[in-house]
Amino acid sequence: MTRALHAPPHRWESATTYVKLITAALLMLLGAAAATIGLLDGRTPARPPATRAAGRSPDTGTNLSETLAAAESQPATRAAPYPAPALAAACEVAAERLRDRLPPDYVFIVRPPFVVAGRPVMRTGGASVSLERIVSETIVRAARAMWASYFRHRPTRPVVALLFPDAAAYMHWAGALFGDTDLPKFGYCRRDGVLVMNIATGTGTLIHELTHALIAPDFRGVPTWFNEGLACLHEQCRIGDDRIIGLCNWRLPALQTAVAAGRLRPLRELVTARDFRGRLEGLNYAQARYFVQYLQHRGLLHRFYRTLRRLHAVAGRRPDEGSVDVHAIETVCGADIDVVDASWRRWVMQLRYGG
Numbered sequence: 491m492t493r494a495l496h497a498p499p500h501r502w503e504s505a506t507t508y509v510k511l512i513t514a515a516l517l518m519l520l521g522a523a524a525a526t527i528g529l530l531d532g533r534t535p536a537r538p539p540a541t542r543a544a545g546r547s548p549d550t551g552t553n554l555s556e557t558l559a560a561a562e563s564q565p566a567t568r569a570a571p572y573p574a575p576a577l578a579a580a581c582e583v584a585a586e587r588l589r590d591r592l593p594p595d596y597v598f599i600v601r602p603p604f605v606v607a608g609r610p611v612m613r614t615g616g617a618s619v620s621l622e623r624i625v626s627e628t629i630v631r632a633a634r635a636m637w638a639s640y641f642r643h644r645p646t647r648p649v650v651a652l653l654f655p656d657a658a659a660y661m662h663w664a665g666a667l668f669g670d671t672d673l674p675k676f677g678y679c680r681r682d683g684v685l686v687m688n689i690a691t692g693t694g695t696l697i698h699e700l701t702h703a704l705i706a707p708d709f710r711g712v713p714t715w716f717n718e719g720l721a722c723l724h725e726q727c728r729i730g731d732d733r734i735i736g737l738c739n740w741r742l743p744a745l746q747t748a749v750a751a752g753r754l755r756p757l758r759e760l761v762t763a764r765d766f767r768g769r770l771e772g773l774n775y776a777q778a779r780y781f782v783q784y785l786q787h788r789g790l791l792h793r794f795y796r797t798l799r800r801l802h803a804v805a806g807r808r809p810d811e812g813s814v815d816v817h818a819i820e821t822v823c824g825a826d827i828d829v830v831d832a833s834w835r836r837w838v839m840q841l842r843y844g845g
Contacts, residue, residue, distance in 0.1 A: 762812030
């Protein structure tokens with residue numbers, strides 16, 4: 491059994507202090523937990539008001555490079571124990587609510603912040619795999635690797651994963667539980683962080699959607715192209731104890747065809763146009779995915795993620811936010827974005843995918 495990561499406990503000065511701190515933590519998480527549980531009950535929680543981006547400079551003329559350098563020089567703070575007792579309690583509550591709404595042959599595994607529901611053994615990718623193994627070797631292991639590689643902030647409310655054994659069950663329960671229709675073929679991550687999956691198609695999409703759930707608390711306002719590019723990178727990957735490495739996958743042939751035919755949009759346009767979901771969506775996924783893999787290949791992906799996150803925190807919601815992405819690429823790659831684009835295209839055309 492895989493154990494969740496825990497930091498060394500603090501030594502409390504008194505039992506009274508400990509009780510007060512636990513009570514405060516429970517109150518802080520009550521609203522977030524109630525939102526998740528309310529959705530599982532079929533209720534739609536009120537959307538919180540928009541807030542100003544964390545770390546935004548009040549001076550819109552601030553030099554982004556100088557601000558980034560200053561941020562990188564700040565000392566790291568010691569992480570609090572994770573998961574907090576209140577989060578663990580919220581996960582148990584979410585599991586109990588689900589037990590009343592799913593078939594009796596479904597089992598529940600709680601590994602805070604994760605609550606996973608499914609049959610004890612299911613077919614996935616053509617093989618029979620236990621739910622325990624999916625949780626331990628896919629969800630928990632991938633999450634640990636992503637936390638070690640990218641994400642500083644972890645979920646503060648339950649991340650629920652509903653794993654259905656086939657397409658029919660997937661479509662039925664997505665509608666019965668949430669009223670969701672017009673579903674993606676393999677699975678999706680809801681805005682509330684609930685993962686709804688047809689696990690029969692394999693675990694690649696599960697890790698893709700898990701990436702969305704884990705990046706959300708760490709990088710608010712993450713650009714869509716990078717959010718999807720990183721998630722797609724993890725569709726086919728190798729997971730180590732503290733690293734997750736993306737491998738070539740089925741998106742490569744269509745991308746290479748577009749590059750060879752001169753039909754692929756410039757990288758600058760991909761990261762600034764803000765039309766990722768438009769008519770070029772399929773190619774946009776492939777282009778973003780393989781640019782992120784290119785950064786990984788050059789050993790720059792971890793630095794790029796930190797740079798992009800910090801620059802967006804400084805820029806906030808300024809109208810020229812697309813230029814922030816260009817600036818991040820040029821800063822980390824050390825060249826004009828058009829030069830980077832040309833180098834990336836040459837690299838893409840050398841890749842091979844056996845299918």
